Amino acid sequence: MTTIRYEVAEGVATVTLNRPDRFNAFTPEMGAAYNEALGRADRDPDVRAVVVTGAGRGFCGGADLAFLAEVDEGTAQDVPEGIRPRLAMEIRKPVVAAVNGSAAGVGFALILFADVRFVAAEAKLTTTFSRLGLAAEYGSAWLLPRLVGLGNAADVLLSGRALTGEEAYRIGLAQRVLPAADVLPAALEYAREIAAYCAPRALETIKGQLRADLERPLDAALDAAAALMHASFGSPDLPEAMAARAEKRPPRFQPLGD
Structure with a gap:
């Protein structure tokens, strides 16, 4: 067994x-x-x-x-x-x-x-x-x-x-x-x-923030969050999320790579 x-x-x-x-x-x-x-x-x-x-x-x-x-x-x-x-x-x-x-x-x-x-x-x-x-x-x-x-x-x-x-x-x-x-x-x-509904890249990012922010002061956490948010706008996940909402369907987010 x-x-x-x-x-x-x-x-x-x-x-x-x-x-x-x-x-x-x-x-x-x-x-x-x-x-x-x-x-x-x-x-x-x-x-x-x-x-x-x-x-x-x-x-x-x-x-x-x-x-x-x-x-x-x-x-x-x-x-x-x-x-x-x-x-x-x-x-x-x-x-x-x-x-x-x-x-x-x-x-x-x-x-x-x-x-x-x-x-x-x-x-x-x-x-x-x-x-x-x-x-x-x-x-x-x-x-x-x-x-x-x-x-x-x-x-x-x-x-x-x-x-x-x-x-x-x-x-x-x-x-x-x-x-x-x-x-x-x-x-x-x-x-x-x-x-079904959450973007894998966002989940990875947020888990990383939660772990890192245990040790970071607030100013460093805010700076890191701003940089990560800026990078998020360049991914295909936000347009897909908006399209899914407009079309009233589940999002089709891309999986994480290796």
């Missing part, structure tokens, strides 16, 4: 963590397959958005504990290469996390680096790092305060406690909170709308 399922339909790549018997617990090999799936989606001109979800009742239970039990200081340098949650932020296409159930540790980091998060109301979300004697891994201490504020991030990371999907929504970590059965269908519908 493949540990990562990859399917494409209606402009959306669905990447499914597929170890339901282990609550989709991650191993470095599974991480490498996840990285490959996101890279494949980024290169595929037929893919305009990505949805990441988990098979079975949970999203991801964290790193496989059997694997963690074998890691020590001498072998730890081999661990991060296989698991790169930040890749979801770095690819050019929007990534929507459909968090159908609980997420812990690296599973929490996977949803953190998605662009948008749809979360089951009853899901339990936890970093677990402090309760395993670990540092806050995978850049979570960098990104989480930017999403929910320093106090909320400190609470989540220091205590290692579990948040419900409802609380995640309340502090701004989740953008939608839904019954578990509705999470994936809603995320897919959202992604299909992006695929």
